[in-house]
Amino acid sequence: MWTLHQFPLCPFSRKVRILLGEKSIAYDLVQRRPWDEGDDLWRLNDAGRVPVLEDKARNIALCDSRAICEYLEETVERSPMLAGSALARAETRRLVALFEENFHADVVAPLLHEKMTKRLVLRQPPDGRVLREAMKRAHGHLDYIDWLVDNRSWLAGSTMSLADLAAAAQVSVADYLGGIDWRGHDQARGWYAVFKSRPSFRPLLAEKMEGIHPPSHYAMVDG
Amino acid sequence: MWTLHQFPLCPFSRKVRILLGEKSIAYDLVQRRPWDEGDDLWRLNDAGRVPVLEDKARNIALCDSRAICEYLEETVERSPMLAGSALARAETRRLVALFEENFHADVVAPLLHEKMTKRLVLRQPPDGRVLREAMKRAHGHLDYIDWLVDNRSWLAGSTMSLADLAAAAQVSVADYLGGIDWRGHDQARGWYAVFKSRPSFRPLLAEKMEGIHPPSHYAMVDG
Numbered sequence: 001m002w003t004l005h006q007f008p009l010c011p012f013s014r015k016v017r018i019l020l021g022e023k024s025i026a027y028d029l030v031q032r033r034p035w036d037e038g039d040d041l042w043r044l045n046d047a048g049r050v051p052v053l054e055d056k057a058r059n060i061a062l063c064d065s066r067a068i069c070e071y072l073e074e075t076v077e078r079s080p081m082l083a084g085s086a087l088a089r090a091e092t093r094r095l096v097a098l099f100e101e102n103f104h105a106d107v108v109a110p111l112l113h114e115k116m117t118k119r120l121v122l123r124q125p126p127d128g129r130v131l132r133e134a135m136k137r138a139h140g141h142l143d144y145i146d147w148l149v150d151n152r153s154w155l156a157g158s159t160m161s162l163a164d165l166a167a168a169a170q171v172s173v174a175d176y177l178g179g180i181d182w183r184g185h186d187q188a189r190g191w192y193a194v195f196k197s198r199p200s201f202r203p204l205l206a207e208k209m210e211g212i213h214p215p216s217h218y219a220m221v222d223g
Numbered sequence: 224m225w226t227l228h229q230f231p232l233c234p235f236s237r238k239v240r241i242l243l244g245e246k247s248i249a250y251d252l253v254q255r256r257p258w259d260e261g262d263d264l265w266r267l268n269d270a271g272r273v274p275v276l277e278d279k280a281r282n283i284a285l286c287d288s289r290a291i292c293e294y295l296e297e298t299v300e301r302s303p304m305l306a307g308s309a310l311a312r313a314e315t316r317r318l319v320a321l322f323e324e325n326f327h328a329d330v331v332a333p334l335l336h337e338k339m340t341k342r343l344v345l346r347q348p349p350d351g352r353v354l355r356e357a358m359k360r361a362h363g364h365l366d367y368i369d370w371l372v373d374n375r376s377w378l379a380g381s382t383m384s385l386a387d388l389a390a391a392a393q394v395s396v397a398d399y400l401g402g403i404d405w406r407g408h409d410q411a412r413g414w415y416a417v418f419k420s421r422p423s424f425r426p427l428l429a430e431k432m433e434g435i436h437p438p439s440h441y442a443m444v445d446g
Contacts (some may be wrong), residue, residue, distance in 0.1 A: 046367065047321050060310065066289070067316035074309040086297040087283065093290035098270050144269065 002027040005044060005052040007034070008209045009116055009176060011108055012065035012100065013051035014169035019069055019162070021200025022079045027053075035121050066096065069162055081162045092156040095163035099141075099170050106137040108170050111177040116212060135179050142180070145171075145188035155191075168195040172204065176214040197221045225250040228267065228275040230257070231432045232339055232399060234331055235288035235323065236274035237392035242292055242385070244423025245302045250276075258344050289319065292385055304385045315379040318371075318386035322364075322393050329360040331393050334400040339435060358402050365403070368394075368411035378414075391418040395427065399437040420444045 004020070004027050006013030020027050032050050033039045044052045045063040053062040053071075062068045073082045082089055111134050114126035145167065148155045156163035171192055174180050182189045195201050196219075205219040227243070227250050229236030243250050255273050256262045267275045268286040276285040285291045296305045305312055334357050337349035368390065371378045379386035394415055397403050405412045418424050419442075428442040 047317075047325050062313050063317045064320035067313045067320060070316055071309050071313040074312065086294050089297065090285050090290045090294040093293060094270075094286045097287035097290060102270050 001055070001057070003030055003054045003056065004028070005030045005032045005041070005054065006050045007031055008204075008207045009112065009173050009212070010050050011104065011169045011173040012049075014172060014204055015162075015165050016051045016053065016065055016068050016072075017204060018165045018169060018198075018200045019072055019081060021198075021203070022081065022165075023072060023076045024078060025072070025076060035117065065100075069165075073162075081160065081165060083159060083161070084157065088157055092161040092163045095156050096166040099163070099167040103138075103141045103167070103170050103174075107134050107141065107174050107179055110134040111174055111179045115177045116209065119211060131179070134174075135181060138174060138179055139181070139185075142182075142185040142188045145191060146185055147187075149187040149191045164191075164195070168192060168201070172201075176209075176218055177212070178215050193222060224278070224280070226253055226277045226279070227251070228253045228255050228264070228277065229273045230254055231427075231430045232335065232396050232435070233273050234327065234392045234396040235272075237395060237427055238385075238388050239274045239276065239288055239291050240427060241388045241392060241421075241423045242295055242304060244426070245304065245388075245421075246295060246299045247301060248295070248299060258340065288323075292388075296385075304383065304388060306382060306384065307380065311380055315384040315386045318379050319389040322386070322390040326361075326364045326390070326393050330357050330364065330397050330402055333357040334397055334402045338400045339432065342434060354402070357397075358404060361397060361402055362404070362408075365405075365408040365411045368414060369408055370410075372410040372414045387414075387418070391415060391424070395424075399432075399441055400435075401438050416444060 002020070002025065004013065004016060006017070006029065008031070032041055034041050034048060034050055041050065041052070042048050044054065044061050047063060049063070051065050051068060053068045054060065062071055070082070073080065082092055084092075110130050114130050114134075118124040118126055145155070152158070154160045154164050155167055171180065171188075172195075175192075196205060208214070225243070225248065227236065227239060229240070229252065231254070255264055257264050257271060257273055264273065264275070265271050267277065267284050270286060272286075274288055274291060276291050277283065285294055293305070296303065305315055307315075333353050337353050337357075341347040341349055368378070375381065377383045377387050378390055394403065394411075395418075419428060431437070
């Protein structure tokens with residue numbers, strides 16, 4: 001039985017959870033606090049990060065969300081999320097990197113710092129200027145999702161892939177933290193609404209991070 | 224024919240070049256300057272980064288160094304660098320992420336900012352405090368390489384893999400920028416010396432970045 005070490009607002013852990021759900025793989029959750037010195041996450045992962053997907057009985061601890069997803073793709077045939085030709089797979093991986101590096105750095109990381117780290121760790125108020133800049137940058141990325149959805153059934157092509165899972169995971173954390181203004185992004189909103197209604201995604205939307213409250217539209221399927 | 228868009232001190236481009244060399248794949252180089260507004264890299268890569276591996280005749284532009292390496296692994300059998308069981312591959316990918324995220328953020332990114340970006344773009348002197356902190360952090364990562372090499376033939380196991388290529392590429396840029404103090408790291412130095420002597424790596428060591436000079440030991444095989 002797998003155990004996923006994570007915390008509710010980690011977008012990389014969310015991606016792994018959606019993939020586990022889509023593949024109908026059972027798992028337990030352990031909540032970690034990588035920002036606490038008392039958390040011994042370093043014993044499981046030399047990078048000091050979540051997610052870690054552990055199977056104690058087999059003495060396995062998989063680290064790094066992309067390595068975890070590739071492992072699950074290679075070992076579980078059900079609901080492939082990295083399908084097609086080598087070129088199609090390269091396109092999926094390109095988009096995963098785009099959302100997990102650019103969208104994350106521009107939008108999710110500053111929102112998490114201002115609204116989560118400052119509240120839970122630094123005990124400081126968020127900086128409104130940083131929040132506004134993150135929201136402004138989110139629009140550029142949502143424009144890109146709009147464009148992809150105008151041209152393809154799913155972000156990377158004709159079928160749902162890790163690109164959709166990675167993007168939806170990042171977007172969902174930004175949305176939880178109030179960083180997404182959906183106005184003018186009907187295509188992106190439509191794509192995300194489909195995700196919100198999936199059984200693999202519903203449990204994530206129902207979870208809360210202690211002391212941090214999402215906006216009212218966050219968990220609504222048509223929100 | 225492939226064309227690799229890169230600049231000499233990009234560690235992610237270096238990894239791709241080593242892989243292309245190990246697989247004996249011919250390619251041309253184009254030097255880009257992603258930090259210049261005049262560089263139209265965005266037309267090739269929506270993430271605005273190098274490396275991009277382009278085949279104009281086939282209208283292909285592969286973006287993101289990990290996606291590029293996975294593509295080359297999937298399409299060129301020679302010199303596999305992502306071999307073994309799903310678990311072995313997960314270990315290789317974990318280490319690639321560790322060096323390209325943690326080592327990069329702790330050591331390579333601050334060195335590049337202080338010694339390259341400040342010189343070529345900002346026209347400012349480097350901050351000695353930041354350089355010393357980066358060098359201090361490098362020791363922790365070199366300790367980890369020492370430990371891996373004590374326990375395995377190569378970083379991820381019994382054969383050379385993308386983990387070695389990714390780590391050597393990051394280390395080589397840090398070494399070029401004077402950020403590596405090899406004293407006390409005989410195992411890591413031995414591992415890296417093997418890389419320096421490989422035909423896939425020699426061309427990289429012979430290249431210079433305009434206006435930035437490496438220390439004298441940088442290109443020496445026993446340096």
